[in-house]
């Protein structure tokens with residue numbers, strides 16, 4: 001077996017060669033930051049990269065030249081933070097609603113059908129709130145962006161879902177929602193005639209409809225039924241797109257970067273996520289543990305004479321030092337388990353002293369990621385040996 005490539009080198013290579021990088025992980029771990037930081041690095045490596053963000057903080061969005069409504073790629077100037085970047089970077093924000101509308105435009109069979117859908121009250125809700133639609137739209141947009149000739153790499157940030165995996169299953173979930181047997185089955189014969197009538201082919205259908213009418217109101221049902229009717233012509237288009245998204249995600253020119261924080265809950269999610277990616281044969285690129293607490297004992301000695309501290313403060317400082325050390329060691333221990341379980345050496349990215357909200361911060365964060373250290377091999381091997 002050839003020796004395993006160093007993980008930071010593997011990530012750098014992916015930024016140089018692949019066409020799609022999907023940054024995924026639980027909410028709040030630093031996905032958006034990582035996606036943007038990797039974008040800067042890719043531009044420095046000569047790529048024409050587009051970073052598609054989902055929910056940048058207001059300050060980060062401003063630094064990326066994105067206002068609330070900018071769902072079109074905007075070119076950024078990296079001259080100040082990466083003067084010799086050979087490539088280019090653009091950024092955009094995903095807008096779920098307009099992506100869905102664009103799909104309707106693409107697949108509606110004619111103008112009348114299109115307008116019926118876009119004006120449908122149910123559609124207005126569903127396009128914004130359908131469970132999984134946010135995730136689905138991210139995937140949908142990805143497909144469109146990879147065909148854009150202006151970019152040779154798309155870095156996709158993923159939505160802050162409770163279950164980080166939702167977006168992988170989103171295309172399937174959307175399809176099965178649209179196929180939603182019960183409502184569609186009962187409502188179709190009812191409204192296909194184009195009239196509001198309670199005469200239905202089956203008794204069960206009639207009953208279900210009466211019940212639904214009582215619960216939901218007839219206007220709602222009419223909207224819903226119209227929605228499904230109009231959507232029917234688009235099923236094939238949607239199915240085809242969903243299949244293409246799956247193929248794209250599995251392609252060796254794509255890659256997943258999994259980000260996690262060093263706390264138990266998100267680590268469990270990362271472990272699960274890694275399992276599912278492997279099971280779905282998605283190409284894995286790197287595991288990043290972000291916001292790690294550094295071990296003060298391993299920090300470089302600042303040198304120089306020690307200042308004289310007011311009475312009592314030195315004892316407090318020692319206590320803080322000890323706490324930090326204990327935290328860092330506990331984190332290292334859980335991370336060793338993570339590596340043994342996943343077989344992926346995590347890239348360890350420290351917690352920075354300030355938030356990352358501008359291009360300079362992104363440049364520095366990216367340098368930290370590509371220069372990140374991994375856990376001591378010796379300890380991982382020992383832990384793996386003890387497990388076996």
Ligand SMILES: Nc1ncnc2c1ncn2[C@@H]1O[C@H](COP(=O)(O)OP(=O)(O)O)[C@@H](O)[C@H]1O
Pocket residue numbers: 026027028029030031032033034055056057160290291349350351352353354355356357
């Ligand atoms: N290594 C880090 N050190 C310090 N702050 C960080 C680090 N990584 C991310 N942050 C901050 O954490 C917050 C959440 O990051 P974000 O990328 O928006 O997370 P997510 O997209 O996963 O929800 C942001 O304010 C960001 O600046």
Ligand SMILES: [Mg+2]
Pocket residue numbers: 028031032033054055056157158160
């Ligand atoms: Mg985010």
